Amino acid sequence: YAKKKQGSAIQIFNHALLKSFKEDAQIERDLQAALKNREFELYYQPLKDLGRQAYIGAEALIRWHHPKKGVLYPGAFIDIAEQTGMIAAIGEWVLEAACRQLNLWQHHNINLSMHVNVSARQFFSTQLYDQVWQLVTRYRIRPNTLILEITETELMEDVVYATHLCKELAELGVGLAIDDFGTGYSSMRYLKQFPISKLKIDRSFISDLSVSRESREIVSAIIAMAKALNLSLTAEGVETAEQESFLSALSCHQAQGFLYSPALREAEFSQFLRANTETPLH
Numbered sequence: 001y002a003k004k005k006q007g008s009a010i011q012i013f014n015h016a017l018l019k020s021f022k023e024d025a026q027i028e029r030d031l032q033a034a035l036k037n038r039e040f041e042l043y044y045q046p047l048k049d050l051g052r053q054a055y056i057g058a059e060a061l062i063r064w065h066h067p068k069k070g071v072l073y074p075g076a077f078i079d080i081a082e083q084t085g086m087i088a089a090i091g092e093w094v095l096e097a098a099c100r101q102l103n104l105w106q107h108h109n110i111n112l113s114m115h116v117n118v119s120a121r122q123f124f125s126t127q128l129y130d131q132v133w134q135l136v137t138r139y140r141i142r143p144n145t146l147i148l149e150i151t152e153t154e155l156m157e158d159v160v161y162a163t164h165l166c167k168e169l170a171e172l173g174v175g176l177a178i179d180d181f182g183t184g185y186s187s188m189r190y191l192k193q194f195p196i197s198k199l200k201i202d203r204s205f206i207s208d209l210s211v212s213r214e215s216r217e218i219v220s221a222i223i224a225m226a227k228a229l230n231l232s233l234t235a236e237g238v239e240t241a242e243q244e245s246f247l248s249a250l251s252c253h254q255a256q257g258f259l260y261s262p263a264l265r266e267a268e269f270s271q272f273l274r275a276n277t278e279t280p281l282h
């Protein structure tokens, strides 16, 4: 009986695995057409400055309007795009769309920084610097309003090249943020080696704040360290007012999360800003 049971477990496993292979293959095929058919869209999640109590930036997050599956989140396709190399074209599209939007905001005197996620393959592609330089020039973007986000693990894949690229980006004036900070295996070494402008504390630490003393200690240590190293800091995944007050009390610079807003399409994002910006009294 045990043997029989084991056998069927393996069958179930194989079936699930086969299904996920087929799904991935389908996603891979559909990705080929997605750019051409304009199925991608950038959504924007606001970043709040906790000191000034004002929205000062946005993170661009990609969404895929899949013709059959509906809206797909990056978790469903970014890894596949990365493995197949399609991330190069998608990443270029993302950068361009984000810069075009940033230009529109600057044109309308909307003072926001734009955070753009960059995957490892894109970061190490030798074309990234030229792409960024051309976009900043073409869209007349103030370089310090553009911030690229990369995870620490990805950054550490090639320390020599990363050091070189970070320096070039810093000279151009474009910011670099470490995304999901605290979840990688890397050392603190890169904080002195790379000209990084910002850390984003991973949301796993924030969601634990009320129940885990360890998370509270880690978050306050990260805040103190960022301050000492003169790094800007954003807490990701802020969902409750308690989390916000904990962060405010330790004077964490910025917060991002569902407490304020999820990522929104451009039109709704503009509406959100209008509703949440105090009009100057003059």
Ligand code: C2E
Binding pocket: 045, 060, 061, 062, 073, 074, 075, 078, 091, 094, 117, 118, 119, 149, 179, 180, 203, 236, 237, 238, 239, 256, 257, 258, 259, 262, 263
């Ligand atoms: P990330 O860069 O860490 O982005 C934050 C993720 O957390 C987003 O998920 C956002 O919707 C979600 N989030 C924000 N606030 C909250 C909150 O309060 N609670 C919870 N539970 N979640 C929150 P999303 O949009 O699904 O993106 C997932 C990841 O996919 C991103 O993580 C980023 O690594 C990657 N990604 C997104 N857009 C792009 C892109 O254009 N290019 C690349 N290469 N990667 C992207």
Ligand code: MG
Binding pocket: 059, 117, 149, 179
């Ligand atoms: Mg990010």
Ligand code: MG
Binding pocket: 117, 151, 179, 180
């Ligand atoms: Mg990320």
Ligand code: MG
Binding pocket: 179, 180, 200, 202, 203, 236
């Ligand atoms: Mg993150």
